Amino acid sequence: MQKRYSDLQNSIQISVSGNFSLQKTLLCGQIFRVFETENGFIVPLNRSLLKLLQEKDKIYCTAYGKPISQAEVKNFLGMNDDIDSIKEELIRKTAKFSQIIQYGKGLRIMRQNPYETTxxxxxxxxxxxxxxxRKLNLLSEIVGEGIRVDGTMYYFFPESEALKNLDTQSVEKLxxxxxxxxxVDFVQNYDETFFECILKKSFEEKEKNLLSIKGVGKKVAHCILLFSMNELSAFPVDVWIKRGMYELFEVKGSSKKVTEIGRGIFGNYAGYAQEYLYYYLRNYFK
DNA sequence: TGACAGGAAAATA
DNA sequence: TATTTTCCTGTC
Known part of the structure; x- marks a missing residue:
């Protein structure tokens, strides 16, 4: 008898040096569908469900559903980024940034699925x-493809094929x-292949293609670029970043403008600067 | 219960 | 081209 994906599980261990924090990486706001349990985080990734736990410098990962390799987990969690040189470069560009970087120690940019991220x-x-x-979880539950882990059902994020057939009533529930x-326009007119096609293009081409999606403006486009399209120089500006850039760096202007100014200041790793700044602004003053 | 939070696109100047 | 207005749900 052929084994179903839902019956499968495989375990992975990854050693990390002191500059990786699972907690910060999963809870900083870049990814929405993360479930906290007593024995670790549950994170759906495509057709797999990852149970992740960090103990000091070890990451324990059990993948349920479609088997997943260590390399895929490392890529997903941004573990391949040379974080020491990234920090060094950011501090070299703006010395003022060292405290903010220190506060966000261990935070990584993930590489998520672009269709889901959009x-x-x-x-x-x-x-x-x-x-x-809540709305993303509801959508995943409505489509209803998932796996039971430790007695609880967790749902995968739907693929384009399922969302194309979503009925009006289900959409209204959201x-x-x-x-x-x-x-509705997005699920009717786009699928995973759209992102595969633009993945190899230049930053400007990718940005232009994303901006052609209805409802995707500069901020959302840069979130997609940064969190799912391997563009570490993207610099999404929301109200928090806008305030922070003004109060800490005296940068003012529209969000669009601040995106360009931020990229100018921080360069190739502006996205990391943005994430560290966002984490700092949202957590430090609590 | 009304003030407030939060981006994109259309309308206006 | 730059600024203002409109769109809607959910929380406190």
Missing amino acids: ISFLFSIRNAIPVIR HLGFREKWF
Whole structure:
């Protein structure tokens, strides 16, 4: 008898040096669908479900569903980035940044699925993180493909094929408001191959292609570029970054403008600067 | 219960 | 081209 994916599981161990934090990486706001349990985080990744746990310098990963390699997990969690030279370069560009980087020690930029990331950040427009999370989970539950782990059902994020066939009633359950027309247009007109096609293009070409999606503006485009398209110089500017760039670096102007200024200041790793700054702004003053 | 949070696109100057 | 207005749900 052929084994079904839902019956499979494989375990991986990864050694990390002191500059990787699973907690910060998963909870800093770059990814929405993360579930905290007593024995680690559950994170859906394509057709797999990862159970992740960090103990000091060891990452323990059990993948349920489609088997996954150590290399895929490392790529997903941004472990291949040369974080020491990235930090060095950012501090060299702006000495003022060293405290902010120190505070976010261990934080990495993940490499998520671009199709899922696009829908996630379409949902994020004028919405708070808990609301976005709930709507993405509801969408995944409605489509209903998932696996039971430790007695709880967890659902994969739907693929384009399933979302193309989503009925109107299900869409309405999401209460997307003015975002609904953008979501519907996206699932009707785009699929995973769109992202595969633009992945090898230049930064400017990728940005241009993303901006042609209805509802995707500069901020959302840069989130997609940074969190799922391997573009570490992307610099998404939301209200937090806009405030922070003004208060800490006296940078003012529209969000679009601040994106360009931020990229100019921080260079190739502006995306890391943005994530460290965002983490600092949202957590340090609590 | 009304003030507030949160980006894109259309409207306006 | 730059600024202002409109769109909608959810929380406190």
